[in-house]
Amino acid sequence: MDMPVRSPWDGYRPKPEGSEDAVYDKCGVAGIYAPGEDVARPTFFALYALQHRGQESAGIAVSDGAVLRCHRDMGLISSIFTEDTLAKLPGHLSVGHSRYSTTGSSILYNAQPLMMHSRLGWFAIAHNGNLVNTHELREALTDTLVPTSASDTDVMARLIVEAPDDLMEDRVARVMQRCIGAFSIVLATETQLFAFRDPWGIRPLCVGKYGNGWVFASESCALSTIGAELVREVTPGEIVIVDQHGLRSRMIETEVKPANCIFEYIYFSRPDSQYKGRELYLARYQMGRELAKEHPTDADVVMGVPDSATAAAIGYANQSELPYIEGLIKNRYIGRTFISPDQSMRAQGVKLKFNPLTANLNGKRVVLVDDSIVRGTTSKQLVALLRRAGAREVHMRITCPPMRHPCFLGVDTATYDQLIAANMTVPEIKATVGADSLAYLSLPGLVSATSRDRSEFCTGCFTGRYPDGIHEHLGDVVRAAEGVLADPALRG
Ligand code: SF4
Secondary structure, eight states: OOOOOOTTTTTTTOOOTTTTTSSSOOOEEEEEOOOSSHHHHHHHHHHHGGGGGSSSSSEEEEOSSSOEEEEEESSHHHHHOHHHHHHOSSSSSEEEEOOOOOSOOGGGGGGGEEEETTTTEEEEEEEEEESSSSHHHHHOOOOOOOSOOOSSHHHHHHHHHHHOOOOOOHHHHHHHOOOOOOOOOEEEEEHHHHHHOOOOOOOEEEEEEEEEEEESSSSSSHHHHHOOOOEEEEHHHHHOOOOOOOTEEEOOOOOOOOOOEEEIIISSHHHTTTEEEHHHHHHHHHHHHHHHHHHHOOOOOEETTTTTHHHHHHHHHHHOOOOOOOOOOEOOTOOOOSOOOHHHHHHHHGGEEEEOOOOOOOOTTEEEEOOOOSSSSHHHHHHHHHHTTOEEEEEEESOOOOOSSSOOSSOOOOOTTTHHHSSOOOOHHHHTTTTEEEOOHHHHHHHHHHTTTTGGEEEHHHHHHOOTTTTTHHHHHHHHHTTTOSOGOOOO
16 A cells, blocks of 8 residues: 655644644654664663654664664653663664654654665664655655555655665665755664765754764764764765774765754754754853844743743843743643543643743733744643733743744644744734734844854745755645735735
8 A cells, every 4th residue: 555645745644632832843863883882772862862853653773783673662762662672672783763743644653763675685764854755756666565654754765775776875875866855864774874964954963973983863962961972963965874994974966055944943952952063052042132132021020931942031031131030830741641631631721731830920021932833822821821820911022933834844833724923913913822912033133043144044934935956846835835825915
């Protein structure tokens, strides 16, 4: 049974009722090559540090140089792996994955790493990102095998299986040239570890030194967790190969310019992860300062929605010379469960996740800093929660521009009809969420907080212009989706 893919939307799976109003990254990946060591355990801890990137399923594949074994399941890393399962994964070479699905449904069938077999032997592949030409690639496949998975990763893996080359690195290079979209990938054969990244570098991927071996991970926080040292990012368009001869690199030919996802700075990545030699915490703090410069508020206190907006709220407070307070206590374990709340609990909305600190809020004019507004439902509940706790005024300040366009590149940001900023003006959103005022950080302000140039980023979900070389392939899908916008003045 094949599953037809007709557009980048294909396989889109609406969030289940009661799930959070938020943006979700697709996945985290990690891979280790450490001669003489069993690497299942450090791979587990690297994935554990990347748990925020995907909480639906996870897996680890390990090779001892002769046999590649894999264990994967639904759930959190800590619930999937035990001492017993790790002991059954001996070997010095691994890849691991934690998943949030944006294509393919959330079932074990789609969990990664995917295990595939070619005439070169077995390989395991783990992918963060989303291709936008999956349909064309799938059409071009000649095999008649039942797919191991419904995801775009499955299509890439099958292209690797079908490639005629005698070396895996040539197969990888050939397939990379054909794939359009976001892919940060780790791949293990029985004897080699590969890490490769799309030429745009949309999703992150870094390389570190781990003892006498090497480690790859979506974010540098995973390296720190296992005591590895960050060396550098995998360059967009690069294939890094590690085997008994050590580490080497090759670049694929490409004319596209890198376009990192700017949302990694705003929300997805952990604040202790580094990009371009700088911890993201500093960028988020600076976003708060820029926001305060652009949109000062006559208020008594500043608070952030924990935890992702904390750094920005502190930046906002410092720039405005207002006291920073904690106004919400977050249950850090909610959303990390597969037990669905019942209807009465669902009706309580964010109360499952946050409790207000009445003593800090009562009678205060509050600036509430958040990283984004997706559908608006969470913001509305938060504003109501703060008012019930006694806040006299609630002024929302958002550390990015309005999200008016969906992401097609590995992030679940909702569709045009679900995105509140695609369908309402800022004053209308303010009224809908019930805030006393609402203001967003401008795109120049956001970019300035990253200390990088705007040309280095994908900003598609704010501007509707996706990176050159990808935008053109979205074609009809984007144009059709743009038609959903009621008011052209809302765009860009
Ligand atoms: S569209 Fe937005 S979320 Fe998607 S890759 Fe571009 S900046 Fe990131």
